[in-house]
Amino acid sequence: MSLPSGPLSQGAGRFTEQASVCGALGGKTHRVSGENLSAPRLAGGLDVCAQTESSDVPLPSYLATAVDLLAADCSVSEVILSGGDPLCLSDVQLAALVGRLRSIGHVRRLRIHTRMPIVVPQRVTGKLVELLRGSALRTLVVVHVNHPAELDRQVEIALARLIDAGIPVLSQTVLLRGVNDSVESLAGLYERLADLRVVAYYLHQLDRVAGAAHFEVPVEVGIRLVGELRARLPGYAVPRYVRELPGASCKQLLA
Template sequence: SDPNIDEIILSGGDPLMANDDYLLWMLQQINLIPSIKRVRIHSRLPVVLPYRITEQFLQLCQQAQQQIIMVLHINHPQEISAELADKVALLIQVGVTVLNQAVMLRGINDSTDTQMALNETLFTHRIQPYYLHLFDKVQGAAHFAISDERAVAIMRDVITKQSGYMVPKLVREIGGEASKTPVDLGLYREA
């Protein structure tokens, strides 16, 4: 009921694991909060199961009182199938803003060429590159981690070769912080 809160984020687990009726109920509950202008839905499910974007889901997005923002989790350009591209086009057609956040993963997308190809492919399909996360160190996945220095070097290279609007922000998740923490790429020198 805080009037300063204007956005709700559906995340954690994957909100699209819920059925459309439940999502509709959630949006109806959100409608009861007058200050909410945007609902952001973070999901990887459409990447692996594009058919999860159903006609009913498209209708509830189109009829929502708030702006719906879908943040996909695509880490490599090869993850963007024709089926996913078709579903993204339908989301955009009903007024959904589509963004992407990726994680930099060793052996998957830790090169300038792969990052640029991902950004280009996303943008071609009208998906805005938004965040590129440094890998969170989690047990059993250390083989995906790359050093901060390498990630910064890759992103500095990408920035010199691609238009700025196509380059996601390099960020890290820090426990207890209210938002993502931007990683300094060391691009600015004092005058």
């Protein structure tokens, strides 16, 4: 059974649902992504995700619709929350969403794709870690990080909080011209991630979107860089080089 695919806009949020079959996951993965899932509030640079007083928080209608679709499809075993950024939800809102997902018997795993531990490491609080660890769902966090300079002491602490709590952390990186398109930069990034116990996951070829062409690295250069990484690093520290093709059911492996 296939779930419908396409954007659904309602109120301040939008989710795009995308279902695909992936043998490595042992079932269907369902992605729920949103723009402005929750409006971040910057107060002194720290209070990025405003808290809500009540613990009885109804889901926004666009998320409730997504959860209902998931509940109706017994082939879905893993749910991906992606961007916007799901950690821009408050802990209360995130707990409400995770609780609804946990109530779906055939959903066993939850994957959260986020930049927050990298750009606002203070978001990874003890309360957030307990929320994720306490769920009956097997939860993984995928952090989006592009350069070793992003991995400062505060980021190290945030990642360690997740990993020490038994939450696996994986990395995603976009290959960007002038940012990380050298073997020195990429090797430095993946060695540092290995030291921090973060699993190298994907190195993405840049999507061809408006306004980003100046960041694109030719695929043949990316393949060469990954080959050089394999010569320098242990196998577990080398990511899979992939790209997404419009309409494809899964990523294309490049190297």
